[in-house]
Amino acid sequence: MGRAPCCDKANVKRGPWSPEEDSKLKDFMDKYGTGGNWIALPRKAGLKRCGKSCRLRWLNYLRPNIKHGEFSDDEDRIICSLFASIGSRWSIIAAQLPGRTDNDIKNYWNTKLKKKLMGMVQSSQRNTPTFPINPLLTPPPPPSSSLSSLYKDCSPYYYDPTNSMNGLDQPFSMSSNLLNDNNNSTTCLGTNCSLLQAQESSMLCPMQYYKVKDSSLLMFGGDQASCSSSDGSCSQSQISYGKEIKQEDIRSSSESHDLKWV
């Protein structure tokens, strides 16, 4: 059954907004604001639109100080770093990027950044025989600039912008499975990985990260992350290997991030 729809779908216009609708909405917002009620707004503003649609249009497009266009390398790094830490919490990520909207960032990640990273993962896999058999041996990127110290402070993983051609050429230990969400139903993205239970209260992160004590090394992905087969038939050792990380480490790491970001 489900909830009643927020508006009468038969009597609202859908699809792209016309310039006239944009200016109506903008004028109304400039004069009255939302009035605390998006649902009632379209009627007051003389728009044949769903309230949610108005809200979205305003937040993602008409609102002042919205930044459109190319993302900078710094923004790329911040997005990747935060995604690695908290997963697809786009609104939180957007809060760290003034002028960018969650929708924008989500689109950017899905269409460009993910592919960019996949390309790098694949090329790094060509250089190194396989996904690191023991990622614990992979050295963390060294801290350097003020930007990287920011990430060091707020994220279990941070980039070193000075040590990277575009800031993304050596992102992190990441399985390509993790980024490839359309041909492998067992990928960690969007599925429950065993370690998520350890993070349930503060950070439901689809990309797991394991902070190893005395090291800033992270391992992304869950029990499938190092699994090369698409049928989910990973060996038990691959699955259990991440569970040896203390859950308190994950939790405390997560909580400290929340405090800084929210």
Added chain:
DNA sequence: AATTTTTACAACCGCCGGAGA
């Protein structure tokens, strides 16, 4: 030049949680 495929992004959908009655 025409057609097909890919890319980019705006918009929609449905679920969830908080606030207030």
Added chain:
DNA sequence: CTCTCCGGCGGTTGTAAAAAT
């Protein structure tokens, strides 16, 4: 305490534009 309403969020879809064939 329960219920309802609304805002907010993340995932997904639709489609126009660009690129490839």
